[in-house]
Structure formats: structure tokens, C-alpha cells
Amino acid sequence: MVLAAETPIVGTGRDYTHLVQDYRVHGSLYTDPSVFADEMKHIFTDGWVFVGHESEIPNGGDWVARRLGTERVLMARTPEGEISVVANRCAHRGTTLCPQSEGNNRNFRCPYHAWTYALDGTLLGAPFPQGFRNGKPDVRLDQPGQIGIYRGFVFANQSGTAGPLSEHLGPGGSDLLDRAADMSPTGRLQLNGGWIGQRVDSNWKMWPESDNDGYHIIFAHESLASSLLAGSQYEDVILEGEGRTKSVARDYGGGHVELDFRKSYTTELAWLGAPRGKVSAYCDDLEDAYGVEKAKSIMWDGPPHAFVFPNLFLGEMNIARIDPLAPGLTEHHHTPLLVETSDPGINRRVVLQSEAAMGPASFFLPEDVVIAERMHRAFDVGGATDLHGHTERGWVELGRGIEREQSGGGQRWSDVTDETTSRGFWHHYRCVMSGSATSGPAEGNGAAPPTDRRATVKADQRRCRPSTRPRGARSRNSSTTRLCSRMSPGTKTGWRWSPTTFTTGCRSGPVTTSRAPG
Amino acid sequence: MDRVDEATRRDIEAFVYREARLADESRYGEWEALVTDDMHYWVPFGPGNYEPGTRVSYINDNRARLGTRIRQLATGIHHAQDPPSSMRRVVSNIEILSTDGDEFEVGSNFVLYEHAVQATGHLRLWAGRATHRLRHTPDGLRMAAKKVELVNSTSPLPNLAFII
Numbered sequence: 001m002v003l004a005a006e007t008p009i010v011g012t013g014r015d016y017t018h019l020v021q022d023y024r025v026h027g028s029l030y031t032d033p034s035v036f037a038d039e040m041k042h043i044f045t046d047g048w049v050f051v052g053h054e055s056e057i058p059n060g061g062d063w064v065a066r067r068l069g070t071e072r073v074l075m076a077r078t079p080e081g082e083i084s085v086v087a088n089r090c091a092h093r094g095t096t097l098c099p100q101s102e103g104n105n106r107n108f109r110c111p112y113h114a115w116t117y118a119l120d121g122t123l124l125g126a127p128f129p130q131g132f133r134n135g136k137p138d139v140r141l142d143q144p145g146q147i148g149i150y151r152g153f154v155f156a157n158q159s160g161t162a163g164p165l166s167e168h169l170g171p172g173g174s175d176l177l178d179r180a181a182d183m184s185p186t187g188r189l190q191l192n193g194g195w196i197g198q199r200v201d202s203n204w205k206m207w208p209e210s211d212n213d214g215y216h217i218i219f220a221h222e223s224l225a226s227s228l229l230a231g232s233q234y235e236d237v238i239l240e241g242e243g244r245t246k247s248v249a250r251d252y253g254g255g256h257v258e259l260d261f262r263k264s265y266t267t268e269l270a271w272l273g274a275p276r277g278k279v280s281a282y283c284d285d286l287e288d289a290y291g292v293e294k295a296k297s298i299m300w301d302g303p304p305h306a307f308v309f310p311n312l313f314l315g316e317m318n319i320a321r322i323d324p325l326a327p328g329l330t331e332h333h334h335t336p337l338l339v340e341t342s343d344p345g346i347n348r349r350v351v352l353q354s355e356a357a358m359g360p361a362s363f364f365l366p367e368d369v370v371i372a373e374r375m376h377r378a379f380d381v382g383g384a385t386d387l388h389g390h391t392e393r394g395w396v397e398l399g400r401g402i403e404r405e406q407s408g409g410g411q412r413w414s415d416v417t418d419e420t421t422s423r424g425f426w427h428h429y430r431c432v433m434s435g436s437a438t439s440g441p442a443e444g445n446g447a448a449p450p451t452d453r454r455a456t457v458k459a460d461q462r463r464c465r466p467s468t469r470p471r472g473a474r475s476r477n478s479s480t481t482r483l484c485s486r487m488s489p490g491t492k493t494g495w496r497w498s499p500t501t502f503t504t505g506c507r508s509g510p511v512t513t514s515r516a517p518g
Numbered sequence: 519m520d521r522v523d524e525a526t527r528r529d530i531e532a533f534v535y536r537e538a539r540l541a542d543e544s545r546y547g548e549w550e551a552l553v554t555d556d557m558h559y560w561v562p563f564g565p566g567n568y569e570p571g572t573r574v575s576y577i578n579d580n581r582a583r584l585g586t587r588i589r590q591l592a593t594g595i596h597h598a599q600d601p602p603s604s605m606r607r608v609v610s611n612i613e614i615l616s617t618d619g620d621e622f623e624v625g626s627n628f629v630l631y632e633h634a635v636q637a638t639g640h641l642r643l644w645a646g647r648a649t650h651r652l653r654h655t656p657d658g659l660r661m662a663a664k665k666v667e668l669v670n671s672t673s674p675l676p677n678l679a680f681i682i
Contacts, residue, residue: 193574194563194574197673197674198675198677199674201637201638220597223593224590348571348572351572351573352578355574355575355577355578356583359574360576360678361577361678361682366597366679367597369677370597370636371597373636374636
């Protein structure tokens with residue numbers, strides 16, 4: 001059945017245009033199980049979600065276990081070299097196929113009745129064929145409606161209705177991934193340094209907020225100010241405080257946001273904390289690959305500190321993914337951003353940097369974890385009768401800097417201590433959760449800041465761009481057809497759609513990679 | 519394994535118990551006084567059968583970074599340990615695995631209960647194997663290396679911001 005475009009899509013009746021306002025959001029968004037259910041549908045099923053990176057599965061038969069929302073999936077490399085994403089769940093009785101986190105297999109074989117699947121999810125066979133019409137069950141492993149790959153980053157969209165990945169990323173998201181991938185002289189990252197998971201007893205949305213909050217660092221991480229941070233790269237880029245750095249909080253639209261440190265760095269390689277002499281072969285490789293001018297900008301600018309909606313954190317020389325498991329349970333996984341270079345030293349430095357910054361025993365993340373867990377507890381005050389639906393109290397203030405934000409070129413930006421990044425996430429969240437597929441560019445679709453901010457009502461809010469696709473319309477022909485957008489190996493920048501055997505109806509769009517204004 | 523005399527064995531066991539108690543009680547300065555200048559403190563991801571630094575570990579501290587870790591804890595405003603977790607660990611199965619001159623490699627198992635009072639109030643259970651490298655010095659036994667292999671290190675862990 002095709003749903004009419006006007007069919008209400010908020011399954012639980014929560015009014016997201018009220019719960020998410022321009023300068024504040026309601027605490028029940030973190031704790032309400034109905035909100036979580038809506039998120040799993042509208043964000044993690046109907047939208048694009050980061051799954052993993054091609055370099056994690058370099059050889060045919062390689063696979064890693066991941067989550068797409070709450071669903072367990074396997075990202076695998078077929079013998080033909082294609083990337084597949086399939087449910088980690090036998091199509092017979094539902095047994096989890098692979099309990100481990102990674103491996104290399106010729107095929108996936110269920111331990112229950114030995115149904116056996118190819119790495120692309122095709123059923124190869126089931127024992128005792130006489131019992132099946134045509135000698136074989138007519139099933140395969142469930143798979144997302146479409147997968148898309150950009151610069152090696154693999155995304156999946158369960159519903160198949162989200163449109164092309166290029167539209168989800170937009171110029172802002174694509175530029176962020178370009179800048180991360182360009183840290184490698186070959187343009188190819190090597191995310192093979194291992195993933196470490198942090199269990200957090202909080203909602204997942206604390207992470208798009210906290211990972212890109214330029215306001216908290218001096219305070220939440222005050223314990224490091226006198227030791228690790230003093231004299232580090234963070235001194236110039238963020239520790240000076242309000243209005244005293246050239247760093248910028250940036251909203252690219254689409255929920256993609258950045259703490260942009262580029263203009264604050266006062267030396268090349270400041271983000272690495274090492275002079276050129278320590279990693280000279282890496283710098284030479286960059287110059288050979290990109291030319292002196294672009295290599296220079298890479299060495300000065302460093303990797304982005306940014307969030308790609310809804311679950312990918314580009315944490316400078318770390319890549320992290322956020323897995324929401326329940327309203328109050330999240331996993332924050334990270335891996336060091338390793339590069340392909342003749343330099344023996346840089347990846348070691350990156351691993352050391354990663355161990356200092358991320359993970360449950362590092363110097364930074366545990367403090368953010370405790371803050372997130374305290375937030376969650378403050379709003380989770382007693383189950384279904386607490387704040388859910390009672391919005392006269394329990395709001396989260398996110399209005400810092402809203403009056404001095406600037407916009408242009410499809411972006412908004414403000415002082416690095418302003419909550420522009422959190423607002424960028426939440427604005428897109430509101431659009432997605434209330435039925436508009438996209439939030440459009442961050443510029444030009446907003447209202448003037450209200451003079452009396454308490455007077456903010458729905459009509460004053462930044463507006464969403466209406467979806468061009470009717471809800472429920474599927475952009476694929478059948479449940480076994482997959483839309484694949486792939487970038488051909490070796491292509492460093494830009495989009496190229498390379499049809500696979502499954503491909504049908506792909507739409508491509510140019511992606512600008514020009515430098516951000518502002 | 520080389521044999522050690524009973525007095526040395528008792529000293530080694532006493533050291534391991536004392537190290538555990540100081541860690542349990544978050545007595546950072548006294549704990550740090552137990553380590554040598556070349557101390558290596560390692561909590562690997564999975565079995566500790568890889569060269570630290572070639573892939574990510576939970577903790578891979580040389581002496582300088584361990585100093586930073588202790589300084590952060592000792593500020594009293596490290597939110598992940600403010601207030602410090604209430605902890606007790608039971609150490610058992612102590613074996614002297616090898617001796618090399620003045621050094622002893624000592625294996626033990628532990629079970630640690632942590633009351634994570636900073637946010638959730640959960641009682642957390644940690645279990646694993648510790649491998650100490652202890653060295654005779656003029657000041658008595660000191661710790662030159664400690665490796666902690668958690669039984670569940672390949673699963674996402676909650677905060678591990680204390681000394682394990």
C-alpha cells in the first residue's frame with residue numbers, strides 16, 4: 001500500500017515542533033521510550049546511517065559486526081570485492097549468525113540448521129532439499145534498501161527511501177569527509193587500528209551535543225587544564241575562552257556541524273602536537289600526492305572536529321560511531337584515523353593521541369560520559385508519568401550565541417563557545433522527526449531571533465524544507481533490490497556512481513568541496 | 519620457573535596485596551610511589567599478545583603519561599572520579615611466573631567491585647588477570663610493569679577512570 005503524503009508520520013503522537021525549539025529542547029527527548037521508537041523509525045530506518053569504512057574489510061570474506069540503529073548487521077566484503085551490509089540474523093529462525101565483532105568467512109553458516117549464505121546475503125543452501133518447494137527456501141538475509149560509500153565511509157539506509165547519499169551529506173558533510181580522508185597521502189584512510197567501545201548509561205543524543213560542544217571544554221575538562229592541556233594544541237584553539245580564539249562553531253545544515261579550529265592553529269601540524277621533523281616523510285608524502293599548496297593547507301588545518309548526522313563523529317585523528325541501544329543506553333565506539341604513508345611514526349603518534357583522548361580509560365571521554373549520565377538521570381525522573389508530555393518544566397537551554405550567529409553560503413557560524421553546533425543537530429532532528437526529510441541549508445531558512453526569546457513559538461522557528469519524496473514511496477523496485485552508490489577505488493574526491501549488479505534508479509548529484517566561508 | 523625463597527615469595531605477595539589496596543582506596547600518591555621510572559602500565563584490548571602502540575589499547579602508559587593520569591586524578595576535579603569510586607578487589611592465584619636477575623614476573627587473578635558513585639550509582643564488576651613485573655631496588659620491591667587483561671575487554675566498557 002502506498003501511503004499518502006499527508007499521512008501522519010509521527011507514530012507516537014509526540015509533537016516534535018514543540019519539543020525542539022530554536023533555543024531549547026525538552027528533556028523527555030532523551031528519556032521517553034516513544035521518542036526513541038520514533039527515532040529508530042525516522043532517523044535510523046528512513047535515513048542514512050554510518051556503518052563503517054571500506055578499509056576495515058580489505059579482503060574478500062572479511063566482515064565486521066555493526067548496528068544499524070538497534071538492528072545487528074554485518075558489513076562484509078564479497079569475493080568479488082563488493083561491500084555488502086546484511087542483517088546478522090538467519091532468515092530461517094532468526095539466530096544471530098556471527099556473535100563475534102569481526103572475522104573472515106567464505107560464507108555465513110547458521111549454527112541452528114546450517115542454512116548457509118553468501119557474503120552478500122544470498123541463501124546458498126539449506127539441508128535436506130526435498131522438503132522445500134524448488135529444493136531451496138526462497139529467502140535471503142535482510143538488507144538495507146540502499147548502501148552508499150563516500151571516500152571509503154560506508155552508509156546504509158534501511159528503508160531505501162532516503163534519496164541519494166550525496167543529498168544527505170550535502171556540500172558540508174561531503175567536505176568534512178573529504179578533509180578527513182585527505183589526511184592520508186593516498187586519499188585512503190586505514191581504519192585498522194582497532195575499535196574501542198565505551199558503554200554510556202545515557203541517551204545517544206548527548207553525543208552529537210557533547211562531541212561538538214565548544215563551551216564545556218574549559219570546565220568539564222578542567223582537571224586537564226594544568227597538565228595535559230597546558231601548552232597543547234588546545235590552548236590556542238579553545239582554552240582561551242569566549243571571543244578570544246579564531247575557532248568557530250559551524251552548522252552546515254542537514255545536522256552536520258563542526259568545531260572549526262583551522263584559523264586558530266599558529267603552526268603547521270599543531271593538531272598533531274609534533275613539529276615537521278618528527279613526521280617529515282609523512283609531510284613529503286602529502287606534498288608528493290597533493291602538491292605543495294594543498295599539502296600545506298592539510299598540514300596547517302589538520303583533520304576536522306565534526307559530526308555527520310546522525311551517528312558519525314570525526315574526532316580529529318579519531319573516527320567514532322554512536323550506537324543507540326535503548327533510550328538510556330548508548331555505545332560510543334572509536335578507532336584511530338590511520339593513514340597510508342611511508343612514514344613509520346605518524347600512525348604510532350595517532351594511536352597514542354587516540355588513547356589519551358577517547359575510550360573509557362582516556363583523559364577526556366570519561367568526564368563527558370559522567371556528564372551525559374548525570375544529564376540522563378536528571379531527566380529520567382520516574383518513568384512514564386514524569387516529564388513526558390509535561391513541558392512546563394524540564395527544558396534544556398541551547399540558546400547561547402543565537403543572537404550573534406552569522407550566516408551565509410549555506411552555513412551558520414558563531415564563536416566556538418556558542419551552541420550553534422547543538423542547535424544545528426537539533427534543527428535537523430526536528431525536521432526529520434516531524435516529517436520533513438531535509439532541513440535544507442543552514443542559512444536563509446531561519447527566523448530572526450525573537451526579541452523576547454520566551455515568545456518563541458512554532459511559527460518563528462527555523463523552517464524545514466519540505467520533502468520532495470512522498471512518505472512511504474519507495475525508490476526501489478522490490479525488497480531484494482539494493483541501490484548502491486559507490487565511489488570507484490582510487491578516486492580521491494568527488495562522486496562517481498558506479499552501478500553494481502543490484503543497482504537501479506540511482507540519482508547522483510554534484511558535491512561541492514570548496515572551502516567554507518566565514 | 520626459577521625457585522624463589524619463602525621470604526621473597528612473601529614479600530612479593532605482600533607487594534601485590536598492598537598495590538591492590540592502595541588502588542582500591544584511590545591513594546594515588548602512595549600508589550605512584552610503588553612504580554619505577556621505566557614503569558609501563560597497560561590495559562590491552564583483547565589478549566595482551568600484541569605490541570602496544572600498534573593498535574589501540576585502553577591504557578598504554580609510559581611513566582610520563584602515567585604521571586599525567588595520576589595528576590589528573592589528584593586534582594580532585596576529575597569528574598569521572600569525583601568523588602572517587604568506592605572499590606574492593608579480591609586478588610588470588612598469585613604465581614611467580616619467572617625470575618630474571620632482580621626482576622620477577624608475577625601473575626594473579628582479580629575480581630573488583632566498583633560502586634560508580636559519580637553518576638549512575640551502579641555496582642560494577644570487573645574481572646581479569648594482572649601480570650606484574652616487580653624489581654628489587656634499594657628501596658625494596660617496585661613495580662616496573664603492570665598489565666591488566668580484562669575478561670570482557672572486547673566488549674564496550676563503562677568508565678575505567680580509576681587505577682585498575
